[in-house]
Amino acid sequence: MGSAISTPHGNGAAAANIKTVAGEKILVVDDEPGIVDFLKAYLVREGFEVATALTAAEALALARADEPDLMILDLTLPDGNGYDVYRTVSARRRVPTIMLTARGEEIDRIAGLEMGADDYVTKPFSPREVTARARAILRRSLRNSAFDGVAETTRVRGLAIDRVAHEVRVNGRVVGVTPTEFRILTALAEHAGQVLTRVQLLDYLQDDGSIFERTLDRHIGNLRRKIEPDPVHPSYVVTVFGVGYKMRKV
DSSP states (O other): OSSSSSOOSSSSSOOOOOSSSOOEEEEOOSHHHHHHHHHHHHHTTOOEEEEEEEEHHHHHHHHHHHHOOOEEESEEEETTHHHOOOOHHHHHHHOEEEEESOOOHHHHHHHHHHHHHHEEEEEEEOOHHHHHHHHHHHHHHHHHOOOHHHOEEEEEETTTTTTTTEEEETEEEEEEEOOOHHHHHHHHHHHTSSEEHHHHHHHHHHHHHOOOOHHHHHHHHHHHHOOOSSSSSSSSSEEEEETTTOOOOO
């Protein structure tokens, strides 16, 4: 794999323990030492605490031991791939994730988003862009978890969205949704009866606008298959043609 960025002199890419003091902890995983050194140097300068890994095994060990607040995860690793790392980590604990890839095919990017990854960055990239996206994701994650210790549930007919438990129930049955699907559903339910344009939904989903309009319809389709009695004739999330989507109140 060719170099994705110019790199300063570093101290090597051996995985380092993430410190447990105040501040967001980021785990950078890539098989190129130059990339992890460069990103680590930039992110540390921006106030983050950073650990790095060159392999899937190192990444999983660090994620288990130190519980990062965010992962920047390459798709191609010498002993596996980023999808497998993300699935394994997510099975234990939800960690906001940016997929880092040299691949240009849309299907790779969509696959990561549909698995629940928050964002992706294609090589070559700017460390400033990666940092901005990391800050946006962490800010949104903090906002979504900032509750006053009181259960907060939005209900629309038989649909219940518990933002503290991060759980969706349909007629009492728990439905598994991805983080992106959860945010879409929350936005629509909080504005039940109102039409939200695609632009409004995209603004709600991600501060820096890196979730694209062409993937929004795919997320909506996945949601309908999970929550609708008849996905072909939806009764909760309906399309308002030429405008956007609406959560029906009745």
